Amino acid sequence: MTTTSFDFTPLLPAGLPPAAARWTGRPKYDFTGGNNDPDALPLDGLIAAADAVLRREGRTLATYGLNSGPQGYRALREFLAAKLGRDAGMRCSADDILITSGSLQGLDLVNHTLLARGDTVLIEEDCYQGSINRLLRLGVTPLGIPLDRGGMRVDALEAALAALQAKGVRPKYIYTIPTVQNPTATVMPLERRKALLQLAADYGVPVFEDDCYADLTWSGERPPALHALSDRGNVIYIGSFSKTIAPALRVGYLVAPWPVMSRMLAIKTDAGSGALEQMVLAEYCAAHFTKHVPLLRKALRAKLVTLMESLKEQFGAAAEFDDPQGGIFLWVKLPDGVDALKLFPLAQAAGVAINPGPEWSVNKAHAQSRLRLCFANLSHEEISQGVAKLAEVCRKAFGVPA
Amino acid sequence: MTTTSFDFTPLLPAGLPPAAARWTGRPKYDFTGGNNDPDALPLDGLIAAADAVLRREGRTLATYGLNSGPQGYRALREFLAAKLGRDAGMRCSADDILITSGSLQGLDLVNHTLLARGDTVLIEEDCYQGSINRLLRLGVTPLGIPLDRGGMRVDALEAALAALQAKGVRPKYIYTIPTVQNPTATVMPLERRKALLQLAADYGVPVFEDDCYADLTWSGERPPALHALSDRGNVIYIGSFSKTIAPALRVGYLVAPWPVMSRMLAIKTDAGSGALEQMVLAEYCAAHFTKHVPLLRKALRAKLVTLMESLKEQFGAAAEFDDPQGGIFLWVKLPDGVDALKLFPLAQAAGVAINPGPEWSVNKAHAQSRLRLCFANLSHEEISQGVAKLAEVCRKAFGVPA
Numbered sequence: 001m002t003t004t005s006f007d008f009t010p011l012l013p014a015g016l017p018p019a020a021a022r023w024t025g026r027p028k029y030d031f032t033g034g035n036n037d038p039d040a041l042p043l044d045g046l047i048a049a050a051d052a053v054l055r056r057e058g059r060t061l062a063t064y065g066l067n068s069g070p071q072g073y074r075a076l077r078e079f080l081a082a083k084l085g086r087d088a089g090m091r092c093s094a095d096d097i098l099i100t101s102g103s104l105q106g107l108d109l110v111n112h113t114l115l116a117r118g119d120t121v122l123i124e125e126d127c128y129q130g131s132i133n134r135l136l137r138l139g140v141t142p143l144g145i146p147l148d149r150g151g152m153r154v155d156a157l158e159a160a161l162a163a164l165q166a167k168g169v170r171p172k173y174i175y176t177i178p179t180v181q182n183p184t185a186t187v188m189p190l191e192r193r194k195a196l197l198q199l200a201a202d203y204g205v206p207v208f209e210d211d212c213y214a215d216l217t218w219s220g221e222r223p224p225a226l227h228a229l230s231d232r233g234n235v236i237y238i239g240s241f242s243k244t245i246a247p248a249l250r251v252g253y254l255v256a257p258w259p260v261m262s263r264m265l266a267i268k269t270d271a272g273s274g275a276l277e278q279m280v281l282a283e284y285c286a287a288h289f290t291k292h293v294p295l296l297r298k299a300l301r302a303k304l305v306t307l308m309e310s311l312k313e314q315f316g317a318a319a320e321f322d323d324p325q326g327g328i329f330l331w332v333k334l335p336d337g338v339d340a341l342k343l344f345p346l347a348q349a350a351g352v353a354i355n356p357g358p359e360w361s362v363n364k365a366h367a368q369s370r371l372r373l374c375f376a377n378l379s380h381e382e383i384s385q386g387v388a389k390l391a392e393v394c395r396k397a398f399g400v401p402a
Numbered sequence: 403m404t405t406t407s408f409d410f411t412p413l414l415p416a417g418l419p420p421a422a423a424r425w426t427g428r429p430k431y432d433f434t435g436g437n438n439d440p441d442a443l444p445l446d447g448l449i450a451a452a453d454a455v456l457r458r459e460g461r462t463l464a465t466y467g468l469n470s471g472p473q474g475y476r477a478l479r480e481f482l483a484a485k486l487g488r489d490a491g492m493r494c495s496a497d498d499i500l501i502t503s504g505s506l507q508g509l510d511l512v513n514h515t516l517l518a519r520g521d522t523v524l525i526e527e528d529c530y531q532g533s534i535n536r537l538l539r540l541g542v543t544p545l546g547i548p549l550d551r552g553g554m555r556v557d558a559l560e561a562a563l564a565a566l567q568a569k570g571v572r573p574k575y576i577y578t579i580p581t582v583q584n585p586t587a588t589v590m591p592l593e594r595r596k597a598l599l600q601l602a603a604d605y606g607v608p609v610f611e612d613d614c615y616a617d618l619t620w621s622g623e624r625p626p627a628l629h630a631l632s633d634r635g636n637v638i639y640i641g642s643f644s645k646t647i648a649p650a651l652r653v654g655y656l657v658a659p660w661p662v663m664s665r666m667l668a669i670k671t672d673a674g675s676g677a678l679e680q681m682v683l684a685e686y687c688a689a690h691f692t693k694h695v696p697l698l699r700k701a702l703r704a705k706l707v708t709l710m711e712s713l714k715e716q717f718g719a720a721a722e723f724d725d726p727q728g729g730i731f732l733w734v735k736l737p738d739g740v741d742a743l744k745l746f747p748l749a750q751a752a753g754v755a756i757n758p759g760p761e762w763s764v765n766k767a768h769a770q771s772r773l774r775l776c777f778a779n780l781s782h783e784e785i786s787q788g789v790a791k792l793a794e795v796c797r798k799a800f801g802v803p804a
Contacts, residue, residue, distance in 0.1 A: 006608060006636035008662045011574055013518035020667035022497075022660075023471030038464035043456065046463075050452045050678075054445065061448075061648035062440035063779060069425030095424075101503055101652075104672050116415035130671070172413055206408060234408035246463035248677035250503075258424075260410045265422035269532070270506050271436075274676030275650035276452075377465060 017137065028351040029386030034247050034328065035377035040299040041246055042284065042292045049283035050276075057279070065272045070265055072099025072253075072273060076282035080239075080253055083289065088214065089224030090237070092255050098264065101273040103212050103252030106238035107134055109264040110208055110254070114172045115140050121208075122160060123175045124152050126331070126361045126370075128182045128210070131175060143171070144362035149322065151181050151188035154195045161203045173208040173236070174200055179222050180213035183331040183360045183372040185324030190223045197230050212240040212252075215293050217326035218301050233257040241281055243328065244293055249277045300328060300376055303383060307375040310387035315394075318401040328376040331357075338369045338398045346397050352389045419539065430753040431788030436649050436730065437779035442701040443648055444686065444694045451685035452678075459681070467674045472667055474501025474655075474675060478684035482641075482655055485691065490616065491626030492639070494657050500666065503675040505614050505654030508640035509536055511666040512610055512656070516574050517542050523610075524562055525577045526554050528733070528763040528772075530584040530612070533577060545573070546764035551724065553583050553590035556597045563605045575610040575638070576602055581624050582615035585733040585762045585774040587726030592625045599632050614642040614654075617695050619728035620703050635659040643683055645730060646695055651679045702730060702778055705785060709777040712786045716793035720803040730778040733759075740771045740800045748799050754791045 060066045068074040077094035084090040100106040107130065115121070117139035123131065125144030135142040143164075145156045157174070164171055176196070178188035188196070200207050209226045227237040237255040251273065256264065307330055311319045320333040334340070340356035347354055357370030375383055391401055462468045470476040479496035486492040502508040509532065517523070519541035525533065527546030537544040545566075547558045559576070566573055578598070580590035590598070602609045611628045629639040639657040653675065658666065709732055713721045722735040736742070742758035749756055759772030777785055793803055 006634050006659065008516070008608065011516050011608070012665060013516070016515065016665055017668040019661075019664035020472070023473065025471075026469065033466055035466055036464040038461040041461055041464045043460045046460065047453060047456045050456065051449060054449045054452065058445045058448065059440040059443055061650040062438040062443045064435055064437055064649045066650050067428065069427075070422070071425065101676065102673055113418065114410070114413050114415070134671070206410065206413070232408050247466045248463040248468050248674060250672065250674060250676045257408065262421035263414060263418055266419040269536070270652065271504055272650060272652060274503070274652045274679050276682060277676050277678045280678060
């Protein structure tokens with residue numbers, strides 16, 4: 001074991017986040033994170049794909065970038081160009097796509113290319129924690145726009161844009177998850193997409209569209225991406241294989257006009273994203289993606305039903321939620337007396353991990369009694385048991401459910 | 403195709419690097435980068451490993467971090483703890499190791515944890531381009547320490563430390579590649595390692611040891627790592643599988659005391675490094691690493707001999723170099739009249755890519771007529787042909803070789 005006598009503390013720069021704690025394993029009932037359904041993982045297909053692609057072109061692993069250049073494995077970008085055209089109505093070619101190490105690297109590349117300390121961006125009020133945290137760490141102000149059942153409210157967006165303009169502030173982008181929003185799971189209707197794009201054009205603000213969950217609507221239907229609906233080259237788009245294939249692979253993608261893509265490429269100094277994963281995904285997805293995803297949706301929908309039924313059974317009217325249109329999480333409102341940040345450690349101690357609402361919102365008061373519950377990774381039995389445990393903890397601490 | 407009418411330029415923050423150029427393919431004779439020998443890639447072993455590990459535990463891909471937590475796949479960390487003990491004399495356990503997306507992510511994590519704009523670090527004068535560029539982009543001054551055939555000169559290091567101390571400057575770290583230095587391929591002898599560590603201790607400066615090439619000494623022998631020789635917990639160590647297995651995999655590792663590791667983990671916000679690569683490497687390496695590496699060394703040594711013979715044949719006395727003790731590159735001195743930065747585009751136009759010396763050194767005058775030639779990726783025939791082409795270009799432009 002390394003001794004730890006040297007004191008690094010005086011060398012650390014200002015503004016570092018607090019030290020991480022030692023990892024102590026996953027809780028038994030883990031309703032957090034974007035983990036997926038292990039039984040729905042297309043394992044046999046991935047194994048066959050790995051074998052086929054490695055036998056055919058495995059020796060290119062000896063070369064950075066697999067002879068495909070810095071934008072990533074060409075076959076995967078070609079699959080994506082076709083997939084994004086078919087599913088999201090986008091017109092893009094392999095040359096417009098950058099493969100990233102998860103969509104999180106996509107977030108970082110966009111942020112580091114466009115943002116400086118003191119900037120303002122517009123985001124959905126309830127929003128992916130990783131996006132909020134990234135902005136705060138960069139010293140950027142994320143201004144939250146309220147949501148309704150159609151996603152980001154464009155009336156509120158218009159008011160915010162006008163107010164910023166009156167103050168002489170040009171926000172750097174409008175960040176939205178329009179299709180299966182995280183955490184509310186709303187899907188923005190077509191007309192609102194058009195209205196959002198009109199506002200973006202009117203105010204000269206680019207749109208940053210995060211489409212990571214868009215393949216997971218229960219119906220399989222989805223409106224065209226914002227990227228597809230704009231002919232102005234003002235939409236930057238990111239997506240991921242984490243939700244459709246497997247999160248541990250860490251493969252995402254970014255679609256952007258070359259003037260900004262070329263600036264992002266210049267700061268992607270990682271000598272490429274993992275090649276094996278790109279190769280296996282390209283090989284698997286070209287043949288099987290469209291057959292696999294409906295099976296996954298069905299498995300996820302069934303787990304959601306279990307979660308909603310368990311909540312009704314255990315919490316009754318104390319747990320309010322909409323039936324989501326897709327995704328892997330449920331955004332739950334508990335009675336006002338429940339403080340989700342206080343519930344978190346109590347639940348953790350009982351083996352139940354949740355995402356407390358205030359960590360997934362820039363409106364802490366609005367989110368105080370809300371939770372995000374991910375249901376993909378646990379079995380049906382674990383979902384029921386975990387919800388029962390959570391109700392027990394909640395009852396003891398807050399008197400609800402009664 | 404995306405239109406590009408929206409003008410992102412006014413939104414870009416100050417200090418971004420210039421836009422990347424469109425990738426146009428690799429040159430025919432590519433002597434750049436850390437690409438490896440495709441024929442020495444253990445492809446059959448990797449294919450078998452992928453099959454075995456996926457069949458056994460592939461469903462963990464549905465979970466971020468493979469149930470191993472944020473430090474990376476446990477089986478790979480266990481292989482590494484044993485390997486680093488056996489080969490480098492290090493005493494570390496799986497808990498001291500962080501798997502990274504290539505050693506480049508390791509560089510970024512160390513830099514972002516320890517450095518702030520205006521800081522000073524000590525590095526070897528001729529040094530890996532990626533390390534120099536990272537420091538410059540962060541606004542950090544890399545102070546170059548001259549090398550001799552034993553690597554970083556400790557007399558010069560002592561003088562630099564004393565001069566900085568006199569100015570009240572405490573450098574943030576001493577960065578060194580002591581075992582097969584990049585680009586000089588020197589190996590620092592044991593006694594010098596001890597002297598370097600004594601200076602580091604005397605001046606209270608941590609050591610950042612980059613050991614990416616250390617497995618590739620021709621003899622298979624190497625001195626203990628600096629990390630192994632210090633009992634003060636003041637050495638941060640990085641390594642990689644890029645040079646021993648395959649660069650496109652993007653798997654590196656970092657060994658550090660917990661007080662600084664815990665700060666690095668807090669800024670590793672990528673939700674883990676690629677899992678498939680970690681699994682395949684762990685499975686393959688546990689059984690085959692020690693048998694594979696000697697075969698790779700032999701193949702690389704043979705290519706180096708071809709390169710050195712080609713240089714002698716084509717350049718005669720005009721190309722000076724030491725016979726390296728290992729690695730995948732040769733650091734070549736051409737006559738003073740040759741400007742490597744001018745040679746670079748001329749060679750490129752003739753299908754020959756080189757790393758010009760000034761990009762691999764903080765002493766531009768010293769490196770002006772030097773080149774780094776990587777020999778692992780090209781075939782023996784291509785090496786000979788490429789060197790002949792390079793000599794032709796050089797003769798036309800600079801009159802050497804005569």
